[in-house]
Amino acid sequence: MNVPLVDLQEQYRRISAQLDEAVHRIVSKGDFILGGDLESFESEFATYCGVHYGVGVDSGASALEMALRAFDIGRGDEVITVSHTFVATVSAIVWAGASPVLVDIDPKTFNIDPDKIEAVITQHTKAILPVHLYGRVADMHAVQAIAKKHGLLVIEDACQAHGARLDGRRAGSMSNAACFSFYPGKNLGAFGDAGMVVTDDAAVAEKLRLLRNYGQKRKNRHDLLGYNRRMDNLHAAVLRVKLRHLDEWNEQRRGAARLYDELLGALEWVQLPVAPEGESHVYHLYVARHPRRDELAIHLQNNGVSSGFHYPIPVHLQPCYDWLEMRHGVLPHTERAASTVISLPIFPEISKEQIEYVSSLIMEFG
Numbered sequence: 134m135n136v137p138l139v140d141l142q143e144q145y146r147r148i149s150a151q152l153d154e155a156v157h158r159i160v161s162k163g164d165f166i167l168g169g170d171l172e173s174f175e176s177e178f179a180t181y182c183g184v185h186y187g188v189g190v191d192s193g194a195s196a197l198e199m200a201l202r203a204f205d206i207g208r209g210d211e212v213i214t215v216s217h218t219f220v221a222t223v224s225a226i227v228w229a230g231a232s233p234v235l236v237d238i239d240p241k242t243f244n245i246d247p248d249k250i251e252a253v254i255t256q257h258t259k260a261i262l263p264v265h266l267y268g269r270v271a272d273m274h275a276v277q278a279i280a281k282k283h284g285l286l287v288i289e290d291a292c293q294a295h296g297a298r299l300d301g302r303r304a305g306s307m308s309n310a311a312c313f314s315f316y317p318g319k320n321l322g323a324f325g326d327a328g329m330v331v332t333d334d335a336a337v338a339e340k341l342r343l344l345r346n347y348g349q350k351r352k353n354r355h356d357l358l359g360y361n362r363r364m365d366n367l368h369a370a371v372l373r374v375k376l377r378h379l380d381e382w383n384e385q386r387r388g389a390a391r392l393y394d395e396l397l398g399a400l401e402w403v404q405l406p407v408a409p410e411g412e413s414h415v416y417h418l419y420v421a422r423h424p425r426r427d428e429l430a431i432h433l434q435n436n437g438v439s440s441g442f443h444y445p446i447p448v449h450l451q452p453c454y455d456w457l458e459m460r461h462g463v464l465p466h467t468e469r470a471a472s473t474v475i476s477l478p479i480f481p482e483i484s485k486e487q488i489e490y491v492s493s494l495i496m497e498f499g
């Protein structure tokens with residue numbers, strides 16, 4: 134049996150009629166840039182998240198950088214985030230001109246440890262940027278309390294958490310602005326790169342609309358130094374179709390996670406993700422820990438099963454971040470996670486048989 138880490142072809146196969154219709158509608162009208170489906174999707178996704186405004190951009194990485202810029206965060210400013218994340222979280226801070234300040238994670242949740250934040254706040258700190266890693270919402274109550282106490286902005290990296298909730302509120306609605314990626318493999322994925330910033334702040338939304346479109350309020354008038362970073366209508370049309378399936382897909386992911394939990398729960402040498410109550414986890418990834426995860430990955434691969442490491446080298450130890458001068462050992466929980474995590478196949482359409490097969494391979498590996 135072959136089990137991929139994610140299976141985009143199977144998703145397409147099941148809703149291809151709806152998706153083909155959406156693509157055809159855009160192509161036949163020649164309606165490619167701004168307006169139309171982009172505006173509709175922005176308002177539908179913002180409403181889904183529980184906020185007023187959505188601004189579609191060309192990637193999650195752009196969303197993060199532009200959100201920071203829209204709040205005038207730049208040179209001389211510090212932004213607190215984690216090192217156990219996809220590199221773009223940190224790179225966006227640097228692109229905006231600010232300095233990333235990286236703190237350790239809570240090893241149980243893989244998310245920012247709120248107890249580590251206050252010690253690194255300085256007079257230059259402008260924002261906290263929590264990441265809802267793997268689809269699990271960070272401890273936003275604690276993050277918000279710290280931000281309020283110190284007068285800081287909060288910007289969510291929700292690139293892995295479409296639809297996740299904390300006490301009824303969706304990821305994206307618990308901060309000044311939140312950034313999403315619609316990279317094809319995310320829980321809500323386009324037919325290429327796309328992203329969005331969602332916010333309740335009308336002025337920030339307006340600034341983002343200028344930034345993504347050459348800083349242009351009206352034709353040939355450039356009020357801001359902008360970019361060309363719009364979300365294409367083709368992606369918006371595809372995402373409108375897929376948004377209607379997102380809750381069902383997330384429920385299927387939670388079902389798959391529960392089955393892994395059941396089948397692997399008794400194994401001493403495997404540490405499973407700690408499952409929070411309710412809908413606060415949307416399992417973008419199902420990440421276990423194993424002391425010999427490299428060998429386990431090879432064993433799985435030899436038997437037709439793909440797995441992944443998210444992420445094997447923490448951002449602070451990447452060659453491009455040498456200049457941060459953060460040595461081995463400074464973020465112990467982050468570094469331990471990097472060397473033990475293994476992501477098992479998970480996607481809405483994964484079958485019971487596939488999960489049982491993956492689990493049996495893990496049990497026989499020991």
Ligand SMILES: *Cc1c(COP(=O)(O)O)cnc(C)c1O
Pocket residue numbers: 192193194195218219221222264290292293313314315316326327328
């Ligand atoms: C995917 C991702 C990003 C970047 O999104 P892109 O659309 O690939 O640019 C940023 N942060 C996290 C946590 C991500 O998973």
